[in-house]
Amino acid sequence: MSEYAKPLPDITESTKPFWEGCKAGKLLLPKCRSCGQMFFFPNHFCPECLSEDVDWIDSSGKGVVHTFTIISRPPSDAFAADVPYVVAVIDLEEGPRMLSNVIGIPPEHVRVGMPVEVVFERVSEEITLPKFRPFDRV
Amino acid sequence: MRRWRKRIAIVGIGESDLGTVPGKDSYELSRQALIRALDDCGVRKSEVDGVMTSGAFSVLYPMHSLLFCEYVGLRPRYTSVMQIGGATHILNVLTAANAIEAGMCEIALITSAESLRSFAGFERLIRLFGNASGDMTAVYSAIGHPDFEVPFGTTLIGQYALYANRHMAEFGTTHEQLAQVAVSIRKHASMHPQAQKRQEISVEDVMNAKPIASPFTKDECSLISDGGAAIIVTTFERARDLKKKPVEILGGGAKTTQEHATLSKSFTTSPAVSAGNDCFAMAGLTPADVDFAELYDCFSITPLISLEDFGFCKKGEGGAFVESGKRIEIGGELPIVTHGGCLSHCHPGLPSGIFHITEAVKQLRCEVEPARQVKDPKVGLVSGVGGIFSSVTALLLAKV
Ligand SMILES: [Zn+2]
Numbered sequence: 001m002s003e004y005a006k007p008l009p010d011i012t013e014s015t016k017p018f019w020e021g022c023k024a025g026k027l028l029l030p031k032c033r034s035c036g037q038m039f040f041f042p043n044h045f046c047p048e049c050l051s052e053d054v055d056w057i058d059s060s061g062k063g064v065v066h067t068f069t070i071i072s073r074p075p076s077d078a079f080a081a082d083v084p085y086v087v088a089v090i091d092l093e094e095g096p097r098m099l100s101n102v103i104g105i106p107p108e109h110v111r112v113g114m115p116v117e118v119v120f121e122r123v124s125e126e127i128t129l130p131k132f133r134p135f136d137r138v
Numbered sequence: 139m140r141r142w143r144k145r146i147a148i149v150g151i152g153e154s155d156l157g158t159v160p161g162k163d164s165y166e167l168s169r170q171a172l173i174r175a176l177d178d179c180g181v182r183k184s185e186v187d188g189v190m191t192s193g194a195f196s197v198l199y200p201m202h203s204l205l206f207c208e209y210v211g212l213r214p215r216y217t218s219v220m221q222i223g224g225a226t227h228i229l230n231v232l233t234a235a236n237a238i239e240a241g242m243c244e245i246a247l248i249t250s251a252e253s254l255r256s257f258a259g260f261e262r263l264i265r266l267f268g269n270a271s272g273d274m275t276a277v278y279s280a281i282g283h284p285d286f287e288v289p290f291g292t293t294l295i296g297q298y299a300l301y302a303n304r305h306m307a308e309f310g311t312t313h314e315q316l317a318q319v320a321v322s323i324r325k326h327a328s329m330h331p332q333a334q335k336r337q338e339i340s341v342e343d344v345m346n347a348k349p350i351a352s353p354f355t356k357d358e359c360s361l362i363s364d365g366g367a368a369i370i371v372t373t374f375e376r377a378r379d380l381k382k383k384p385v386e387i388l389g390g391g392a393k394t395t396q397e398h399a400t401l402s403k404s405f406t407t408s409p410a411v412s413a414g415n416d417c418f419a420m421a422g423l424t425p426a427d428v429d430f431a432e433l434y435d436c437f438s439i440t441p442l443i444s445l446e447d448f449g450f451c452k453k454g455e456g457g458a459f460v461e462s463g464k465r466i467e468i469g470g471e472l473p474i475v476t477h478g479g480c481l482s483h484c485h486p487g488l489p490s491g492i493f494h495i496t497e498a499v500k501q502l503r504c505e506v507e508p509a510r511q512v513k514d515p516k517v518g519l520v521s522g523v524g525g526i527f528s529s530v531t532a533l534l535l536a537k538v
Binding site: 006 | 153283284285286287289290291292293295298299301302303304307308348349350351352354398399400401405427
């Protein structure tokens with residue numbers, strides 16, 4: 001694998017199940033056993049009721065674009081070759097919202113409300129990033 | 139919330155040199171602003187017994203207000219550092235009022251300054267802390283969750299753009315309407331001798347400017363500046379023998395909902411709803427009583443959503459409200475950002491919101507250039523926004 005220059009997330013005890021899931025091709029979302037709430041960002045406790053009884057749900061990986069932007073000025077040189085690219089907030093079917101990229105489509109074709117599904121991009125030995133591509137509901 | 143039993147006012151303001159000010163670090167810019175604020179009201183430095191600062195990334199120091207007090211020889215009873223981005227300074231004014239009400243100090247200084255353009259003092263910081271990038275704007279734009287936002291190439295500007303695009307999709311707000319916000323604010327800056335950008339622009343200019351994060355182009359994004367300001371707050375009683383008429387603090391409000399954009403419950407409504415409700419309730423006023431609004435304007439979408447959330451128009455009607463610029467410019471029903479704001483006047487990062495307060499005071503004292511003076515203003519609203527519409531503060535100020 002060629003050198004990946006972009007910032008990578010840190011894997012902590014709290015987020016390990018999420019990143020392990022991505023590596024295995026699953027979008028695992030944390031769910032609080034105590035109050036039933038699904039939440040994001042992944043963590044070892046529920047931010048609503050503070051319970052540490054957290055379950056991991058294998059999600060459908062499907063959602064819709066809640067909102068997005070096309071980045072033309074990158075945050076650093078590491079992203080320079082990618083512009084213009086899409087940063088989007090995805091409403092996942094199970095409820096939580098997550099931020100990611102919408103790929104596999106010209107940026108100017110991305111729309112609010114567009115159905116998308118997760119795809120996994122392996123960027124290092126440890127890290128696989130969940131990204132999204134358009135998904136046609138049949 | 140109730141108003142303070144003591145009547146509390148802003149009595150003095152001072153701004154440092156603004157724009158590009160090489161060689162003056164945050165502490166030096168604040169010292170300059172302090173001297174001007176003391177001179178503005180006639181308070182002696184030795185009388186200042188409360189000091190609220192904002193910290194400064196350019197001279198990162200764990201005890202910012204202590205170092206500033208040492209630098210200028212202040213020995214306050216009450217001091218604190220507040221850091222909630224552009225929402226900081228209003229909350230510092232409210233902290234000052236609370237401390238004065240509680241008897242913990244009598245004359246409070248609020249100050250904030252940053253060398254965001256010239257990075258004065260920042261080299262020393264790099265040496266001390268080994269930050270290799272050497273780019274302070276990188277420190278500011280590093281806002282974003284390190285694990286769940288940054289790896290996807292988010293930017294601070296892009297995070298506000300998420301709000302703009304959702305507002306456009308949900309309410310039919312157009313990019314032209316957003317551009318008009320930048321055009322009207324620039325028009326005000328064109329009449330302000332200290333504004334960093336004074337060349338008037340058109341909606342077409344904005345639309346055709348360099349794209350940054352859609353829909354925003356360059357003209358819809360904050361400037362990068364050096365500068366700072368100082369504000370002196372005290373009781374009406376103490377204000378009696380000072381140089382200028384006091385500007386009364388009628389009410390304040392604050393609300394925080396999250397830090398990172400991903401966790402925002404709404405991308406069309408901000409914490410300004412709650413901050414505004416509290417602020418108006420405390421003042422016993424309604425939006426109809428407000429003559430002008432110094433709305434925080436880090437990006438073109440920010441004042442537009444703020445107009446809706448503070449109740450100056452209905453949700454979704456912000457686009458129509460700003461269209462043509464007539465209603466939001468000097469002479470209109472609600473002039474906004476009369477100094478040119480973060481977009482055209484001065485944006486040194488953390489201190490940026492402090493100029494919205496100093497401008498409101500100047501407007502209420504009728505001290506600005508005739509061309510941009512709001513006619514006979516009695517009440518002005520000031521807002522501050524920190525993070526990604528994460529935290530909003532509001533202040534209602536009145537001529538006495
Ligand atoms: Zn819970």
